[in-house]
Amino acid sequence: MTTLQFLLRLITFRTGLYVTNAVAWTIIYLVPIAPGLITKEFFDSLTGDDALELGTWGIIALLIGAAFGRVMLIIMGFMTDVHFRYRMGMMLRRNLLQHVLKQPGARAIPCSPGEAISHFRDDVDQTEEAASWSVDVFGLTCFAAVASYILIGIDAQMTLLVFLPLVVVVTVAQLATSRLQKYRAASREATSRVTGAISEMFGNVQAIQVAGAEERVIERFRKFNDERRKTMLKDKLMGEALDSIFTNSVNLGIGIILLLAGQKMQSGAFTVGDFSLFVYYLTFVTTFITNVGKFITNFKQMSVALKRLISLLQGAPAKVLTMKDALLLRKGEMLKPADAAARQERLDTLSVTGLTYRFPDTGRGIEDVHLQLKGGSFTVVTGTIGSGKTTLVRTLLGLLPKDEGTIQWNGKPVVDPSTFFTPPNSAYSAQIPRMYSDTLRNNILLGQKGEGDSLKQAIHDAVMEYDIEHLHQGLETMIGPRGVKLSGGQMQRTAAARMLVRDAQLYVFDDLSSALDVETEQKLWERLFESRGGATCLVVSHRKAALAHADHIIVMKDGRIEAEGTAEELLRTSATFQELWSGDERTADDAAAVGDQAAVLQSKQ
Numbered sequence: 001m002t003t004l005q006f007l008l009r010l011i012t013f014r015t016g017l018y019v020t021n022a023v024a025w026t027i028i029y030l031v032p033i034a035p036g037l038i039t040k041e042f043f044d045s046l047t048g049d050d051a052l053e054l055g056t057w058g059i060i061a062l063l064i065g066a067a068f069g070r071v072m073l074i075i076m077g078f079m080t081d082v083h084f085r086y087r088m089g090m091m092l093r094r095n096l097l098q099h100v101l102k103q104p105g106a107r108a109i110p111c112s113p114g115e116a117i118s119h120f121r122d123d124v125d126q127t128e129e130a131a132s133w134s135v136d137v138f139g140l141t142c143f144a145a146v147a148s149y150i151l152i153g154i155d156a157q158m159t160l161l162v163f164l165p166l167v168v169v170v171t172v173a174q175l176a177t178s179r180l181q182k183y184r185a186a187s188r189e190a191t192s193r194v195t196g197a198i199s200e201m202f203g204n205v206q207a208i209q210v211a212g213a214e215e216r217v218i219e220r221f222r223k224f225n226d227e228r229r230k231t232m233l234k235d236k237l238m239g240e241a242l243d244s245i246f247t248n249s250v251n252l253g254i255g256i257i258l259l260l261a262g263q264k265m266q267s268g269a270f271t272v273g274d275f276s277l278f279v280y281y282l283t284f285v286t287t288f289i290t291n292v293g294k295f296i297t298n299f300k301q302m303s304v305a306l307k308r309l310i311s312l313l314q315g316a317p318a319k320v321l322t323m324k325d326a327l328l329l330r331k332g333e334m335l336k337p338a339d340a341a342a343r344q345e346r347l348d349t350l351s352v353t354g355l356t357y358r359f360p361d362t363g364r365g366i367e368d369v370h371l372q373l374k375g376g377s378f379t380v381v382t383g384t385i386g387s388g389k390t391t392l393v394r395t396l397l398g399l400l401p402k403d404e405g406t407i408q409w410n411g412k413p414v415v416d417p418s419t420f421f422t423p424p425n426s427a428y429s430a431q432i433p434r435m436y437s438d439t440l441r442n443n444i445l446l447g448q449k450g451e452g453d454s455l456k457q458a459i460h461d462a463v464m465e466y467d468i469e470h471l472h473q474g475l476e477t478m479i480g481p482r483g484v485k486l487s488g489g490q491m492q493r494t495a496a497a498r499m500l501v502r503d504a505q506l507y508v509f510d511d512l513s514s515a516l517d518v519e520t521e522q523k524l525w526e527r528l529f530e531s532r533g534g535a536t537c538l539v540v541s542h543r544k545a546a547l548a549h550a551d552h553i554i555v556m557k558d559g560r561i562e563a564e565g566t567a568e569e570l571l572r573t574s575a576t577f578q579e580l581w582s583g584d585e586r587t588a589d590d591a592a593a594v595g596d597q598a599a600v601l602q603s604k605q
């Protein structure tokens with residue numbers, strides 16, 4: 001999409017509003033035509049050349065009336081401009097946000113959150129700016145057309161000199177285009193890097209302190225700031241230099257007119273009123289010329305903003321930015337029609353065939369995974385570090401976009417896993433839980449209504465009751481970035497409670513228990529087994545407490561399923577499983593649990 005096409009699509013987003021805004025500002029810019037003529041009349045009346053004979057007070061009253069009318073129109077003009085500008089900005093931000101939310105979780109944005117904020121803020125602002133200036137240029141062009149018609153009627157040669165600077169401005173702006181774009185792109189990029197570095201530093205305070213990396217981090221931040229200073233200076237200097245060329249070329253024109261007018265007035269070909277009219281219109285012609293220059297500058301800068309906004313789309317067509325759709329955030333609204341039908345069905349079998357996902361940068365991931373989960377079963381995915389366990393569950397749930405493979409819910413293909421695998425179909429707790437700056441209650445509920453007994457039950461199942469008793473404000477304790485920091489285990493159990501408070505047919509746990517002690521983990525699985533009813537569980541874990549409960553175990557190696565079966569079968573047949581099992585056995589903490597797990601295993605036989 002070219003910048004001009006982008007601008008036209010923005011204008012037609014609310015054509016009515018744009019036209020209203022353009023009409024309002026065109027009238028505002030045309031109004032000064034009247035006081036110019038009135039002023040000419042006033043001066044001509046002093047020399048006896050006036051045509052209308054309104055008298056001094058009549059002329060003053062007309063001037064005041066015209067000024068008052070213009071003030072009222074400007075107030076209205078600002079109202080239409082604000083409406084147009086902010087609606088357009090809102091549409092762009094909404095479409096970007098919608099696109100980001102539709103992307104699979106792990107692919108949401110291609111840059112750091114700080115850089116994304118800079119795209120959402122600065123690039124959208126820049127776009128608003130250019131579209132808004134187009135209205136001014138249209139209004140001022142109308143003024144220039146009417147004014148030049150009147151002025152040519154008085155003196156064609158002088159009129160030419162008034163408009164000559166316009167040619168200079170347009171030529172200079174065109175010549176400076178590529179340089180201006182280059183400087184603007186560099187300054188925006190540098191600003192993004194600074195914003196990104198700030199968000200990284202705030203997000204990793206502890207890691208920086210622990211690694212004693214304060215000085216290096218500050219040095220890196222200083223380097224980014226230095227680069228930003230240099231690029232911003234170039235960008236600003238270029239902008240200001242162009243502005244000064246625009247303004248001074250106009251001043252030059254004024255000087256020439258003054259010299260010429262003096263001679264013509266002496267010869268009597270030019271009245272004092274004509275002179276006042278030229279001088280009066282010159283102020284507005286100056287504004288016209290400067291604003292045409294500003295619009296050209298803004299338009300060029302908008303093309304940089306457009307490129308950066310498109311980068312957030314990660315390959316999606318640019319027209320996504322200017323779509324007129326409503327923002328569909330509720331899960332029901334986002335579901336594909338085919339998925340909506342399957343969503344009502346109780347889970348009998350979940351089949352995965354040939355599921356493949358390779359990370360574009362490393363080529364690693366999962367390859368040709370086949371698996372089947374029976375409704376009500378408890379399946380554990382295990383394997384060595386980096387074998388693809390997390391990638392498998394994330395691809396299954398649509399958090400990563402599968403390269404190949406099909407997923408079937410009761411034999412029906414799931415069209416869009418990312419919207420399908422949400423409550424009430426499925427609930428998921430990630431390996432690294434995210435906490436928000438809010439109360440513990442709100443972190444668990446995340447907006448879920450009608451908490452009632454389900455919250456109590458979820459807290460109990462997640463073995464959280466003891467922790468809540470010891471938090472000074474219980475469930476109302478503020479946690480997350482601005483509240484009490486929870487331990488790794490508490491965070492994992494909060495994430496488990498968040499998942500369990502949602503009614504779902506399939507619960508997916510990604511390494512939920514890695515930060516739990518054996519006793520707590522044991523309790524968690526036992527409670528889950530007591531209360532989960534017919535729910536199906538898919539659990540990533542290498543801990544015996546989970547493996548011992550499993551109906552079915554999948555052993556991953558190098559992105560593929562290496563073996564599967566029950567713990568007992570795998571202990572006999574899979575060397576990888578034996579290693580994982582004995583590796584867990586070797587940990588001192590687990591020593592006590594081994595007996596329990598063996599007992600569980602025996603009781604299952």
Ligand SMILES: Nc1ncnc2c1ncn2[C@@H]1O[C@H](COP(=O)(O)OP(=O)(O)OP(=O)(O)O)[C@@H](O)[C@H]1O
Binds near residue numbers: 365389
């Ligand atoms: N964001 C990523 N970009 C590129 N490669 C990745 C990314 N995440 C994981 N990988 C690679 O994909 C492979 C599978 O990783 P994955 O996280 O699924 O393994 P895992 O079995 O869950 O590991 P762990 O037990 O450490 O959680 C690994 O080789 C890893 O290096």
